[in-house]
Amino acid sequence: MLEEREAIAFNQHGPAGASGSTGSPGARGEQGPRGPTGTVDASQFFTKEQSDARYPSASLFGNPVSVTSGVVGDSSCFDGEIRLIAGNTAPANWSLAHGQLLEIVGHEVLFNLIGTDYGGDGISNFRLPDLRGAEPRGAGPAGVNYFICTAGIFP
Numbered sequence: 001m002l003e004e005r006e007a008i009a010f011n012q013h014g015p016a017g018a019s020g021s022t023g024s025p026g027a028r029g030e031q032g033p034r035g036p037t038g039t040v041d042a043s044q045f046f047t048k049e050q051s052d053a054r055y056p057s058a059s060l061f062g063n064p065v066s067v068t069s070g071v072v073g074d075s076s077c078f079d080g081e082i083r084l085i086a087g088n089t090a091p092a093n094w095s096l097a098h099g100q101l102l103e104i105v106g107h108e109v110l111f112n113l114i115g116t117d118y119g120g121d122g123i124s125n126f127r128l129p130d131l132r133g134a135e136p137r138g139a140g141p142a143g144v145n146y147f148i149c150t151a152g153i154f155p
Contacts, residue, residue, distance in 0.1 A: 093150060094148065095148055097130065101126070104123075
């Protein structure tokens with residue numbers, strides 16, 4: 001029985017001791033081979049002036065409205081383009097896409113694009129699409145609405 005107690009006492013571990021200090025880092029290895037070198041083809045690069053002439057600048061809220069031949073058009077949108085915008089106030093030349101009736105006179109280009117697909121008599125008026133409830137999931141009460149460009153440019 002004494003031997004049995006000694007065996008049990010021998011197999012039990014005591015509390016762990018404190019950790020020792022970390023050794024210093026080893027020697028650094030050799031540097032790898034150098035990568036390939038070559039020339040850069042700058043023939044496709046443009047100066048700022050060339051780039052500005054080639055790619056017209058745009059602002060965060062689109063380009064200003066321009067008047068051409070008596071027709072007012074927002075050059076930052078295409079007729080019939082639909083955008084998801086935070087808020088309930090329509091920007092200039094945009095309308096909420098809430099299924100409202102528009103007169104054909106004054107919106108001929110938009111009428112030629114969507115016709116009476118969403119309603120209207122096709123003689124004097126037509127209806128815009130009603131996208132209420134189609135907002136992205138989780139939009140909640142943030143006031144996110146779909147707007148349709150009613151007086152933009154036609155490509």
